[in-house]
Structures are given as structure tokens and as C-alpha cells.
Amino acid sequence: MSRLRSPEVVAPRAMAGTIAVFYLVGGLAGLLITAGADTDRTTGRVLAALSVAAFVGAAVVHRWARGWPRWAFHVVVTSAAVLIDVAVLLTPHSSSAVVTASLMTFVVVVGYLFFSVVVGTAYLVGGLAGVTLALLAQGDVTLPTAMALQTVIVALGTVTRSLVLRASDASRDPLTELANRRGFDQAMQDLLAGLGEDDRLSAALLDLDGFKAVNDTLGHEAGDHVLREVAAAWSAALPPDAVLARHGGDEFALLLPGLGGSDALALVRSVCARYPDLRLSVGVAQYVSGESAAQLMRRADQALYSAKAAGRGRCELEGGGDVPELVSELAAAVRAGDVQVYFQPVQQLATDSVLGVEALARWTRPGVGPVSPEEFIALAERHHLIGALGEHVMRSATGQLAELYARTGRRLRLGVNVSGLELCDPGYPERMRAVLAETGWPASETVLEVTESLLDAESAEAVRALHSLRAQGIVVAIDDFGTGYSSLSRLDTLPADILKVDSSFIAAITTSPRRAQLLRSIVGLATGLGLDVVAEGVETAEQAALLETVGCTFGQGWLYGPPAPLAEVVAGLGWTTPTNAPRP
Ligand code: C2E
Ligand code: MG
Ligand code: MG
Numbered sequence: 001m002s003r004l005r006s007p008e009v010v011a012p013r014a015m016a017g018t019i020a021v022f023y024l025v026g027g028l029a030g031l032l033i034t035a036g037a038d039t040d041r042t043t044g045r046v047l048a049a050l051s052v053a054a055f056v057g058a059a060v061v062h063r064w065a066r067g068w069p070r071w072a073f074h075v076v077v078t079s080a081a082v083l084i085d086v087a088v089l090l091t092p093h094s095s096s097a098v099v100t101a102s103l104m105t106f107v108v109v110v111g112y113l114f115f116s117v118v119v120g121t122a123y124l125v126g127g128l129a130g131v132t133l134a135l136l137a138q139g140d141v142t143l144p145t146a147m148a149l150q151t152v153i154v155a156l157g158t159v160t161r162s163l164v165l166r167a168s169d170a171s172r173d174p175l176t177e178l179a180n181r182r183g184f185d186q187a188m189q190d191l192l193a194g195l196g197e198d199d200r201l202s203a204a205l206l207d208l209d210g211f212k213a214v215n216d217t218l219g220h221e222a223g224d225h226v227l228r229e230v231a232a233a234w235s236a237a238l239p240p241d242a243v244l245a246r247h248g249g250d251e252f253a254l255l256l257p258g259l260g261g262s263d264a265l266a267l268v269r270s271v272c273a274r275y276p277d278l279r280l281s282v283g284v285a286q287y288v289s290g291e292s293a294a295q296l297m298r299r300a301d302q303a304l305y306s307a308k309a310a311g312r313g314r315c316e317l318e319g320g321g322d323v324p325e326l327v328s329e330l331a332a333a334v335r336a337g338d339v340q341v342y343f344q345p346v347q348q349l350a351t352d353s354v355l356g357v358e359a360l361a362r363w364t365r366p367g368v369g370p371v372s373p374e375e376f377i378a379l380a381e382r383h384h385l386i387g388a389l390g391e392h393v394m395r396s397a398t399g400q401l402a403e404l405y406a407r408t409g410r411r412l413r414l415g416v417n418v419s420g421l422e423l424c425d426p427g428y429p430e431r432m433r434a435v436l437a438e439t440g441w442p443a444s445e446t447v448l449e450v451t452e453s454l455l456d457a458e459s460a461e462a463v464r465a466l467h468s469l470r471a472q473g474i475v476v477a478i479d480d481f482g483t484g485y486s487s488l489s490r491l492d493t494l495p496a497d498i499l500k501v502d503s504s505f506i507a508a509i510t511t512s513p514r515r516a517q518l519l520r521s522i523v524g525l526a527t528g529l530g531l532d533v534v535a536e537g538v539e540t541a542e543q544a545a546l547l548e549t550v551g552c553t554f555g556q557g558w559l560y561g562p563p564a565p566l567a568e569v570v571a572g573l574g575w576t577t578p579t580n581a582p583r584p
Contacts, residue, residue, distance in 0.1 A: 016068075022080070026080065039092045043092065050087050054080075081123075094140040097141055101146075178231050181246075181247050184255070185293065187243045188293045197289065200259055200260045200286070203255055203287065204254040204284045205251060206281075211226065211249075237274060237275075281312045285318035337396070339363045340565075341359050341396045343397070346554055348553065355413055357401075357412050358415035360373060361376075363376050391431060398439040400566050402440050412445075416449065423461070426465075432448075443473035444475070448475070449479040476494075476495060497532065506538060509543060520551070523551045534555065
């Protein structure tokens with residue numbers, strides 16, 4: 001189990017980069033020394049071969065070592081030490097031998113940089129012993145010279161060790177000696193950066209049940225003792241590559257590289273069972289390719305919430321309750337295009353006319369009945385189906401509206417919901433461009449609705465996708481504003497054109513003067529930022545009237561029409577089809 005006192009959670013990627021550079025520099029130094037030394041042919045050839053071996057080592061480590069286990073790095077570093085010793089033995093002159101021996105500094109620095117203090121010190125002692133013996137055996141170097149070199153290597157090793165310890169202090173929780181939140185985030189970023197397509201990773205959040213009572217009744221020292229106990233017990237029980245951190249208060253966070261959700265759940269359950277006195281609730285989530293660190297932790301948090309809600313002292317897997325048949329039925333429906341698209345009108349309040357529609361996915365389980373969109377959208381997100389589902393909705397909706405335009409010459413602006421996960425997929429903007437090109441629907445009449453609380457401010461990928469979509473002419477709306485952790489500052493940072501205020505917010509405006517005042521302020525703020533405001537969930541004429549007085553321009557809700565098949569929505573608009581309808 002990794003503690004951050006020693007930097008054992010350093011990702012293989014960082015180690016591989018540094019070690020490859022050291023091998024490369026060693027090879028170059030070897031070649032220069034060989035070229036400058038006056039040796040017999042055989043010795044010269046062997047020294048050149050050693051340099052070439054160092055170059056090959058650099059290339060191999062650079063290309064492949066990212067996926068290697070930690071023990072393989074010990075092989076690489078030890079081989080470097082042996083290579084240096086042999087080169088020192090063969091180098092004919094004292095000056096060249098000392099320069100060659102000084103390369104042992106690399107071994108010592110790597111030892112302290114990437115391994116524990118104990119392992120680093122082992123490399124220091126072993127490296128010094130080897131290189132001193134080689135220097136003395138070489139025959140041309142005096143003991144004082146060898147000792148002078150030793151002193152330099154020891155000094156550099158010591159400085160490296162203290163710098164590393166100081167840096168890791170900032171990432172360490174002094175009470176438990178585990179990583180703190182910062183160390184955890186760093187370890188997570190490193191792990192995600194090195195994660196291949198098929199690699200598994202799970203995260204867990206552990207929360208101590210009844211910790212407040214311990215603190216309140218037995219005092220803070222007893223509380224600290226419990227926290228240290230949890231840290232020690234779990235550290236001892238977890239596999240070596242796991243990262244355990246104190247995430248704050250009485251909450252611990254855990255990363256389990258290589259484990260899928262159910263294996264991670266089995267592991268945390270077995271550790272909990274081993275220490276029944278340490279009562280914990282645990283939420284586990286498996287990493288879904290494309291999601292950000294924050295999204296993964298949010299899902300682990302949801303699982304933790306379910307574990308607590310189910311009575312504490314439990315371990316739950318996020319989405320673990322998903323029925324496999326339900327998942328495969330949804331997958332089949334998405335593949336077969338059996339997910340239907342309904343449309344709900346978006347009304348311009350002042351003119352009472354329909355400006356556009358929002359596409360809403362509908363799925364009816366054969367023989368069972370309709371499934372709520374919230375349920376199957378979340379299911380699709382957890383099971384890698386959201387990309388295909390979103391693309392199907394986009395293709396179907398734009399296709400239907402393009403066909404309507406061809407028939408009637410009328411265009412309805414189309415809103416389509418997009419999941420934060422889809423936006424994190426780098427290919428998303430290009431896929432949308434291709435769908436629009438295929439159905440002939442203009443980008444400027446397409447609004448992508450992004451739920452602000454689900455979108456990660458930290459997810460550069462998602463924000464980049466929004467910029468790229470807007471550059472194509474697509475309009476961006478922030479959906480469900482006023483729920484979750486909506487933040488006003490995000491209005492400024494997210495590239496958007498429209499703000500959709502959530503129905504839960506609108507529901508209270510006629511009964512709560514404070515809500516109405518808040519809405520007035522939000523509308524003022526959004527308008528000031530150049531955003532159009534759409535009120536969602538408008539159900540009564542009273543709400544509609546109030547919305548107009550606070551300056552809201554657009555509304556959507558049962559008052560204007562429920563989500564329905566396009567033909568029904570259009571029938572309600574009372575259009576008369578012009579005879580000169582353009583062909584697309
Ligand atoms: P949303 O984007 O906020 O969609 C508006 C929701 O409000 C819809 O729920 C709609 O049926 C409901 N609604 C409409 N009028 C009223 C009203 O007057 N009062 C109230 N209380 N509610 C009203 P629905 O269809 O159940 O969809 C729920 C959510 O599922 C949507 O919220 C959206 O976030 C998501 N969703 C639906 N279709 C898709 C899709 O194709 N892709 C993605 N990623 N998400 C979708
Ligand atoms: Mg929406
Ligand atoms: Mg909404």
C-alpha cells in the first residue's frame with residue numbers, strides 16, 4: 001500500500017521519462033569517453049558496446065516502461081549500476097574512470113526520487129560500494145580520489161532525499177501519514193494519464209460511521225486514534241499499488257489500479273470484514289473511459305451516499321444494483337434505434353409563439369413499459385452507451401426536423417441534451433458535425449443543452465469541446481441551472497449562449513417572493529452576460545405571467561405542451577402548410 005512519505009505513488013510514466021533520459025546521457029558520456037580514451041581496440045569496442053546498450057536501454061524504457069510493474073524498474077536501475085561498474089573497470093585512465101563512476105549519481109538520484117527512503121539508501125550504499133571497488137580494481141585511481149567521489153555522490157543523494165521528503169510533506173496528512181487530498185488528486189492524475197484503453201481502475205470513498213460521536217464523547221484524541229487505526233489497518237490490507245488517502249475529516253479515499261468495480265467491491269468488503277470494529281460506509285465506482293477524476297469521485301460519492309442511506313456499515317458499488325438484463329435491453333434498443341425521440345415546445349413568452357423544441361429521449365421496455373429518462377440516461381452513462389444514444393437522438397431529431405422543413409418550409413430551433421461524458425470524448429464535436437452534414441440540419445439551429453452541475457469546470461476536454469462546437473455555429477445552453485452546485489462564476493467561464501433555469505426553481509416563484517426576487521436577479525445577470533433565459537417546467541399561467549414581469553423571454557413546460565412525437569407537436573401549432581415548400 002502506498003503512503004506518500006516516500007513517493008511510491010509516482011506514476012510509471014514519470015519514472016520512465018527520467019530513467020530514459022539518464023540512460024541516454026550515460027550512453028552519450030560513454031561514447032565521448034571512449035572516443036577520447038587511448039585504449040586498445042578490444043577495450044574500445046567493449047566500451048562502445050556498453051554505450052550502445054545504454055542507448056538501447058533508453059529507447060526501451062522510453063517506449064515500453066510506462067506499463068511496467070514497479071519491480072521491473074528495479075531491474076532497470078540495477079542494470080544501470082552494473083553497466084557503470086563494468087565501464088569503470090574497463091576505462092583505461094583514471095580521469096575517464098572517475099567521470100564514468102560519477103554516473104552512479106543518476107542511480108542514487110533515481111533511488112531517492114522514485115522509491116522509499118530505505119530503497120533509495122540501499123541504492124546509495126550498493127552503488128557506492130560497487131563503484132569504489134571498480135575504481136580500485138581499475139588500478140589507476142587512488143583511494144582518496146575514490147573517496148572524494150563518494151562524498152559528492154552521498155551529498156547529492158542526501159539533497160535529493162530531503163527535497164523529495166519536503167515536496168511529499170505538502171501532499172501528506174501528518175496525522176495518518178497517508179496522502180492528503182492534494183496527494184490523492186496528484187496520484188489520480190498520474191494514474192489516469194498512464195491508463196490504457198483496456199486498463200481498469202476503481203475508486204472508493206470510505207466514511208467512518210459514528211465518528212462525530214467518538215469525537216464528542218471521548219474527545220479528539222480518541223478520534224485521532226481511530227483515524228490512525230483505520231489508516232494502519234487498511235494500509236496493511238491493501239495491495240501494494242493501491243493509493244489510500246485521508247480525504248478530509250473522517251473520510252478516506254482509495255484508488256485501486258487494475259481492479260474493475262466488482263473486484264474492488266469484493267476487496268473493500270473483505271477488508272471491512274477483517275476489521276469489524278472499524279465501522280465504515282464505503283462507496284465504490286469503476287472508472288469509465290473518458291470521464292474526469294472529478295466525475296469518478298462524484299460517482300463514488302453517490303455510492304457512498306447509497307451505502308449510508310441503506311443503513312451504514314455497508315459497501316456499495318455505484319450502479320451495482322443495475323440489472324444486467326436491463327442494461328442489455330437498453331444496449332439492444334440503442335443499437336436498433338428503438339429509443340424514440342419526443343419533442344417539447346419552447347415558447348417565446350411575449351409573442352406566444354413556439355420558437356423551437358427540445359428533443360427528449362423515450363424508451364419503452366418491451367412487455368414492461370416506459371422507463372424514466374433519468375433512469376435510462378444514467379444507465380447508459382454507466383455502461384458506455386451514452387455516446388451511441390446521444391448520436392441516435394441527434395440523428396433522429398435533426399432528420400425529423402429537416403424533413404419537416406422540407407415539407408412545410410418552417411424551421412423549429414432544436415435543443416438536444418448532451419451528457420458531460422459525451423463532451424469528454426475528444427471525437428464528439430467531429431461526430432456531431434458529421435451527423436449534421438448527413439441530415440442537412442444547420443448548426444445554427446441546433447442548441448446543445450449541457451447540465452452545468454454535471455460538467456466539470458476542471459475538464460479542459462469538455463470546455464474545449466464546447467468551444468469547438470460553437471466554432472461550428474452550434475448554440476450552447478446551460479441546462480438545469482439552479483440545481484446542485486450551480487455556480488454563478490461558471491456563467492462567465494462556460495462558453496454558452498442560453499441559460500435554462502430548472503423547473504424545481506420555477507415551481508416556487510409564485511409562492512416564494514424571495515425565489516421570485518432571486519429569479520429576477522439571475523435573469524438580470526444572464527441578460528447582462530448576453531445569455532437568453534429559458535424557464536423550464538412552466539405549469540401555470542400565473543408562473544408565465546410572473547416570468548414575463550421578471551424579464552424572462554422564453555418558457556418551456558406543460559402549460560405550452562408536453563413532450564410528444566413531432567407530428568403531435570406540429571399539429572398543435574396550427575400551421576398551414578405553404579404550397580411552395582423548399583426542398584432541402
Ligand atoms: P431536461 O433536459 O431538463 O428536460 C426537461 C425535463 O422536464 C423533461 O424530463 C421534461 O419532460 C420535463 N418537463 C417538461 N415540462 C415540464 C413541466 O411543466 N413540469 C415539470 N416538472 N417537468 C417538465 P424528461 O423527459 O423526463 O427528461 C429528464 C432529463 O433526462 C432531461 O432533463 C435530460 O437531462 C435528460 N435527457 C432526456 N433526453 C436525453 C437525451 O437524449 N440525452 C441526454 N444526455 N439526456 C437526456
Ligand atoms: Mg434539457
Ligand atoms: Mg433542464
